[in-house]
Amino acid sequence: METSDQNRRKPSNLPEPDMKRFKGSSDKEEENAYETGGPNQSLSKRQFKKMLKKEKWLKYKAEKRAKEKERKKQRKAEARSKNLCLGPSRKILKSSTMAKSSCKIRVAIDLSFDDLMTDKALSKCVKQVGHCYSLNRRAKNPMQLYITSFNGKSKEQMAKNVGYGNWDIHFRTENYLDIFKKDDVVYLCSESENVLSSLSEDKVYVIGGLVDHNAHKGLTFRLAEEHNINHCQLPLQKYLHMSSRKVLTIDHVFEILLGVSEGMSWKDAFLRVLPARKGAVERDSNETRLSPEMSAVDVTL
Numbered sequence: 001m002e003t004s005d006q007n008r009r010k011p012s013n014l015p016e017p018d019m020k021r022f023k024g025s026s027d028k029e030e031e032n033a034y035e036t037g038g039p040n041q042s043l044s045k046r047q048f049k050k051m052l053k054k055e056k057w058l059k060y061k062a063e064k065r066a067k068e069k070e071r072k073k074q075r076k077a078e079a080r081s082k083n084l085c086l087g088p089s090r091k092i093l094k095s096s097t098m099a100k101s102s103c104k105i106r107v108a109i110d111l112s113f114d115d116l117m118t119d120k121a122l123s124k125c126v127k128q129v130g131h132c133y134s135l136n137r138r139a140k141n142p143m144q145l146y147i148t149s150f151n152g153k154s155k156e157q158m159a160k161n162v163g164y165g166n167w168d169i170h171f172r173t174e175n176y177l178d179i180f181k182k183d184d185v186v187y188l189c190s191e192s193e194n195v196l197s198s199l200s201e202d203k204v205y206v207i208g209g210l211v212d213h214n215a216h217k218g219l220t221f222r223l224a225e226e227h228n229i230n231h232c233q234l235p236l237q238k239y240l241h242m243s244s245r246k247v248l249t250i251d252h253v254f255e256i257l258l259g260v261s262e263g264m265s266w267k268d269a270f271l272r273v274l275p276a277r278k279g280a281v282e283r284d285s286n287e288t289r290l291s292p293e294m295s296a297v298d299v300t301l
């Protein structure tokens with residue numbers, strides 16, 4: 001029987017349910033378990049079912065983690081026995097820090113757009129920043145990575161990554177213009193008429209920390225124009241035919257820059273990073289260096 005809301009105790013106050021008994025149980029079985037007096041009667045049927053589901057999920061999660069761990073261990077052992085490369089070792093990872101890196105190219109992710117994003121978009125944005133970090137961390141010579149305007153909702157979201165404070169990133173609360181010389185800044189904007197040709201250690205390449213699914217089309221470009229900040233687009237059209245929009249995600253832009261900083265050609269860096277659904281196909285070497293739709297100036301900013 002259901003009791004009134006006041007009489008119901010919170011599920012957390014209840015004794016642990018016997019998970020063996022409920023493993024893989026269907027709604028019907030859960031109902032039976034309730035009817036046969038398994039639970040504390042001060043709990044409603046709905047609360048009881050909810051509690052069972054949560055407990056089942058927690059148990060499943062723990063089992064899943066353990067299996068994943070085991071699989072990972074096996075894969076590692078297998079790779080070792082076949083003498084395959086397992087990626088950089090912990091020791092190497094520890095030594096390839098930004099400070100020790102021979103690459104001094106600076107890249108900043110501008111997180112000043114928190115208020116323009118939904119919670120979901122913000123969470124995606126922060127995940128992409130995390131991916132940039134992990135790419136940089138694994139690079140032999142990481143780029144100098146800055147996260148600027150790190151003071152709003154994205155900072156709260158970032159806190160979900162336990163220990164992020166120890167990440168080898170320059171987290172800065174200030175806006176990028178308060179950190180770098182204006183003349184050194186190059187804002188990366190897909191709408192810019194300028195096309196980047198090479199990376200320079202004298203410059204700071206700023207990536208907009210914005211996941212907007214086109215809701216704020218051209219925003220960073222307009223802002224850069226308004227504040228007289230240098231801007232540039234990646235030379236996508238110079239090397240590739242794109243069947244879809246040339247607006248890339250934050251982590252794709254970062255990975256392309258990282259590839260180029262490591263000595264990759266733009267074309268190879270694009271082809272390595274861009275997902276097939278972007279429809280990136282390399283241009284024929286006989287084609288004109290710049291396509292007719294690009295009256296862009298080819299610049300080294």
Ligand code: SAH
Nearest residue numbers: 188189190207208216218219220234247248
């Ligand atoms: N509407 C947003 C797009 C965000 S995409 C805007 O106005 O910027 C995330 C960021 O990636 C952009 O802000 C830009 O810095 C960078 N980016 C994406 N595609 C790019 C391209 N083709 N060339 C240069 N930068 C690009």
